[in-house]
Amino acid sequence: MNHQLRVYNDIFEMLPSEENPSPLVRINRLNPAPEFALYAKLEWMNPFGSVKDRAAWAMLRDLEERGELGNGRGLVEPTSGNTGISLAALARARGYHLRAVVPNKVPLEKKILLKIAGAELDVVSDELCPAPGLGDGSINLAKTHAKASSHRYVMPNQYENEKNVEAHLRTTGPEIWRQTEGRITHLFVSLGTCGTATGTARFLRGQNPRLKVIAVQPTEGHDVPGLRNLSQLDVSRLFDRSLIDDLLEIDYKLAYTRALELCQTEGLLAGPSSGLILEGARRILERDRAGLGVMIFSDNVFKYTANMVKHIPALAAGTQA
Amino acid sequence: MANYAHPEVLVETDWVKNNLGNPGIKLVEIDVDTKAYDAGHVPGAVGFNWQTQLQDPVRRDILTQDAFDKLVGGAGISPADTVVIYGDNNNWFAAYGFWLFKLYGHKDARLMNGGRVKWLNEADKPLTTERPNPTPVAYKAAAPNNALRALVPEVLEASRTGKCNLVDVRSPDEFTGRVIAPSGMSETAQRGGHIPGAKSIPWNTAVQPSGAFKTADELRAIYLEQKGVDPKKPAIAYCRIGERSSHTWFVLKYLLGFDQVKNYDGSWTEYGNLIGAPIEK
Structure with a gap:
């Protein structure tokens, strides 16, 4: 295993860790507060394409x-x-x-x-x-x-399995801490099984008790695969409300329009759940004005072309001869 | 049990577990999702398929008396047996099956409180994929008891005269006509809305988060006091295809003790297609 040369003996060696973190990329054109450094953690760079x-x-x-x-x-x-x-x-x-x-x-x-x-x-x-x-x-x-x-x-049962939380305590949290040299002030996450939110927030809070954790959730009746509205969260035993400072409910359609903006202005081919997080982050940046934020972008847009067209019908225009 | 009017028709999951293998007690699983039985069922339970076995394959109707005899006898169930029925979605089609057993005069039919979700989530309750191999017996059903079943003429009369409670157990969006059926359902109607005079009491009003029925006091407070169902009048429950309404029919008749309650199994897929029938939105 050589992370420098990226030569591996098998696919398992490519899985993310503190020594082999998923990338952090700074958001430039969609950042509404220049004093606030905002980064996206690109989880689709993991070997099977998601967090x-x-x-x-x-x-x-x-x-x-x-x-x-x-x-x-x-x-x-x-x-x-x-x-x-x-x-x-x-x-x-x-x-x-x-x-x-x-x-x-x-x-x-x-x-x-x-x-x-x-x-x-x-x-x-x-x-x-x-x-x-x-x-x-x-x-x-x-x-x-x-x-x-x-x-x-x-059945591993990702909704109840503590290993889901531990994975992020052991990898995502330490990666972010190291990648930001301990300067992170805000963590932005979405909620599904809540393993990412709970594990990452628990680690980073341990390092910096004043860290703010912001979770976004789509409005009820949403169509953002992988995410849960609070009304659907009772299936997850891993949700720890005490770790979350702000829980923002955001019109789920913005997940799609913001994802498209990420694709077309930042070169980040992010999926809809990332779009929802960006919208939440922008609101907090406008409120808090300064800091260093990390958004966890779960996956890219490739699996969602049909959903994108459903919510942004203009994308289908001009696609037929 | 929870002060129900007829507690003998409801059994708890623990009771079923303690009676597994008891030869006089026959278990029947009936699900909305017809794949669920194959994935795993209570040991010894037979599975009935609501789509292929509980209705007439040609006409739109419940299965005939002959077909009921063959189905039930073929499952090794005798008229003297205790039949315990359970299923997914909080016993929707299990209640429909219970209604059919009563309609055809089976004496001792019961529902397992909470259905398969409750059983599944209790650690000490086993599931198996092994199908039982019952020895067929002769079963002779009684002629259908029409006191349990409402047909169109009396539904129209109930709506016109107000002499009978009409209870619409569908979701609020179906009641108001915002949707004709829950999304993805193939059985639907030409028009949306509800039967004039019907009260909207969605079926799930009757169950607790565990899937079990609420207590008689809670049910009385909801149906009689909050929703104004008149216990002095007969009642007819309906939904879309007659399964959710069987659930409420069970609540009104056995848990609350209404004397005359009918299930309108034609429900909205019949009513919403009738030419000239009055509809409210």
Whole structure:
């Protein structure tokens, strides 16, 4: 393994760590407060294309170490895509199978990617009629497989697995601390399983108790894959409200328009959840005026072309002869 | 149990676990998501498919008496057995199945409180993919008990006269006609809205976060006091295709003890397609 030359013996050596951090890139033209240095942490530079590489690897290693995998036993996981893609690729590269239980509304690109990465798909139609206690159809079906076919499946359960938090305590947090030379004042995150928010914030708060943590969430009824509105957050056991100073609810359509701006003015081909974070960061920058902020950009826009067109129909103009 | 009018029709997950393998107790799983049973079910439970087994394959109707005999007898269920039904989505289609068992005169049918979500989330409750192999028995259903089922003429009359409570258990957006059906549903209607005079009480008003039913006191407060359902009048519950309304039919008839309650299984997919039927939005 040589990070300098970027020569590796296998794909696992490329996974991010303090010695091999994902890049921080400064935002220039979309920064509304010049005294405030704003950086994006490009998680799509990880080997399987998203921030989820960190949690997937930590959960997989933990299961391996505990002897839970092998002899025909693989994984089952409810996933909106990124965790599944990382898990499937990692699992297959280590000789295990993965069954991914996916809500129907997940973009087709992600479903196909899951299959390409080697996952077996179970697609469930969620949100037939909102009900208390119903939970999430995909989580329930994955739990059913893990319980009824425990000889074939173990469920890492990213929504409850402390390894998801630990991954960020061990990698994302220390990376940011080192990359900013301890000068970070604001951390901007989105909320899904909350592993990234909780783990990274916990580490950085330990270094600097005055660090501000800002979480963005899309408005209710949103269409931003991978993210959760507060009303949907009860499925995650990893959410720690006490770490979060500001919880901003942002019109989810801005996720798409800001993502497009990132693509077209900063050269950052960021996905919609990054667009939502940028919008939240801009609001805080206008309020706080000075500091050093880091936004965690979970993935790039390549998986979301269909969603982008859905929310910015003008993108489709001129695409046919 | 929670002061219900007829507590004998509801069993808890612990009761089911303690009675696994008891030969007089037959378990039946009926889900909205027809894949769920195959993924894992309570040991010994048979699975009925609402799409292919609980309705007539040609006409739009419930399965015939003959078909019911074959289905239930084929599952090894005798008329004297206790049938415990459960399913996903807080027992939507399980309640529909329960309604069918009662309609065809089965004496001892029960629902498992909380359905498969509650069972799944309790660590001591096992699931299996193994299908039981029941020995078929002869089953003879009674003629359908029409006191449990509302058809269009009496629905129209209930709406016109106000002599019967009409309870619309769909989501608020379906009630107001903002949507005709929840997104992605293939069974739909030409028009949106609700039957004039109906009260909007979404089915999920009746359940707790665990998926189990609320207590009788809570249910009384909601249905009678807050929503104004008149216990002195008969009641008809409806939804889109008759499964969510079975859930509310169960609440009104067995938990609250209304004497005359009918499930309008034609529901909005019938009513919203009728030429000339009055609709409110």
